[in-house]
Amino acid sequence: MTGNPVRRYYRNAYDYEAVKRLLLDPCRSPEAGACALCSIDPLTQHDHSSELTPLGTDAVLIVDGVFAFRPEINEYWDFRVWLQVDAELSVQRGAERDQDWAGTDAESIHRDRYLVAEHIYLQEVDPLPMMDVVIDNSEFTRPRVVTP
Template structure:
C-alpha cells in the first residue's frame, strides 16, 4: 500500500481513507503513515472528526438524527480552507491539522503545522469521498466491513462515553447516515483500493 502511494510522485500527496464507523480507519492510517515515513517521506496525519462543527451550535440544526448527522455534522468549508487547500497549494508552507477537538471542543484552528514540499497527508474519516472534498485525494482507500460489525465495534468502543445508549446511537445515527452516503455518493467505485478489514489482524484486498 505504501509503495502504491509513493509511486504516485515526489510532490505533495493527499490520501483519503474512508469506510463505515469503526472500520479501523484511524489505525490503518497510522500504520500507513509509519510505512511511508520509514521510506523517507514526511507524513502528516489528520482525521475528519477534528473538523466537525462545534457541539454547542447543535441547536441551530439537526445533528442527532441519521440524516441530520450526514448533512450537518462536518464543516467541509474548514476542511478545505484549513487543511486540503494549503496541502494542495505548492506555495503553502503550513496547514491546520485540527479545527475543533471533538472531545474537549477546544478550537485549534489557529495552530499551524509546517508543510514540506514532498509531504504525504493521510486523512481518515467517514464520508471522505463526498463531493465537497473528493477531488482533493490523490489516492483513495475504502475499508470494508459489514454494517452490523460496524455497529458492534462502535458501540463497544464508545461504551465508556455513551453508556447504554452507545449501540442505539450507532444504529440510528451513524449507520443511517452511512446508508444515505452509500445511496447518494456510491463511494466504493471511487476507491483506488478496497480492503476487507473485518479482521483487524488480517486485512484483505478486495478485487474491484
Template sequence: MELVAEQVVGLGGGRLLVGIDGLTAAGKTSFGHELAECVSRAGRPVLRATLDDFKKPWKDRHLYDRESGEGYYRNAYDYDLVKRLLLDPCKSQGEASCALCGIDPLTQRDHTSVVTPVAADAVLIVDGVFAFRPEIDAYWDLRIWLEVDTELSIARGAVRDVNWAGSGAEEIHRNRYLVAERIYLAEADPMPRMDLVIDNSEFARPRLISRRTA
C-alpha cells in the same frame, strides 16, 4: 500495509493526499496511523489528520439537526473549514503550512491557529467517514475504503463508545451512524472511485479485495 504504502509512494513526487473511508469503527484511524508509519519509513514526510477534528462545534448544535441519521450526514462536519485549513494548503505547492485540527471533538478547544509545516513532497493521510462526499472528493490522489459488515460496525462502535453513550451506544450506531452511512453511499456513490478496497474485518489480518491501477 507495505503494499498500500508502495502504491502511495508510487504515485510520484510532490504532495499527495490520501483519503481513508469506511463504515463507523471500520478501523480507519488505526489504519491511517500504520500506513503513515510505513510511508515514513519509505522516506516521505507524512502528515496525519482525521475529519472528526473538523466537525462543527457543539455550542452551535441548536442551529441544526445533528442527532438523526440524516442530520448527522448533512450537518455534523464543516467542509468549508477542512478545505480552508487543511486540504487547500496541502494541495497547493505555494502554501508552507496547514492546520491539522479545527475544533477538538472531545474538549471543544479551538486549534485552528495551530499550524504545521508542509514539505514539498509531504503525504497527507486523512481518515474519516464521508471522506469522498462531493464537497471534498476531488482533493484525493488515492482513495481507500475499509470494508466491514454493518453488524460488525455497530458492534465495534458500541463497545468503543460505551464510556460516553452508555447502554444507548448500540442504538446510536444503528439509528444514527448507520443511517447516515446509507444516505452517503446512496447519494455520493463513492465505491466506483475507490483505488483500494480492503476487508478490515480482522484488525490483525486486513485483506485486499480490489485494487485499481493506472
C-alpha cells in the same frame, strides 16, 4: 434546526469549507508552510484552527474519515481506499470503542445514527465505484485486498 436528526447529522457533521481552507488547500499548495489538523473539536468544542502543523516539501497527507468522498471534498483525493466491513460488525466495534464517552448509549448511537447516516451516504454518493482499492477489514488483524 428541524428535520430528521440522522439526516441533519449526515448533512452537517463536518464543516467542509473549514476542512478545505485549513487542511486540504494548504496541503495542495507548494507555497504553504503549515496546515491545521483540527478546527472545532467535536467532543470538547474547543477551536484548534490556529494550531498549525508544519508542512515539509515531501509531506504526504493521508485522511481517514466517514463521508470522505462526498462531492464537497472528493476532488482532493489522489488515491481512494475503502475499508469494507459488515454493518453489524461496524456497530459492534464502534460501540466497544466509544463505550468510555457514550456509555450505555454507544450501541444505539452507532446503530441508529452512524449506520443510518452511512446508508444515506452510500445511496447518495455511491463511493465504491470511485475506489482505487477496497480492503476487507472484517478480521481486524488480517485485512485483505478485495479489488486490484
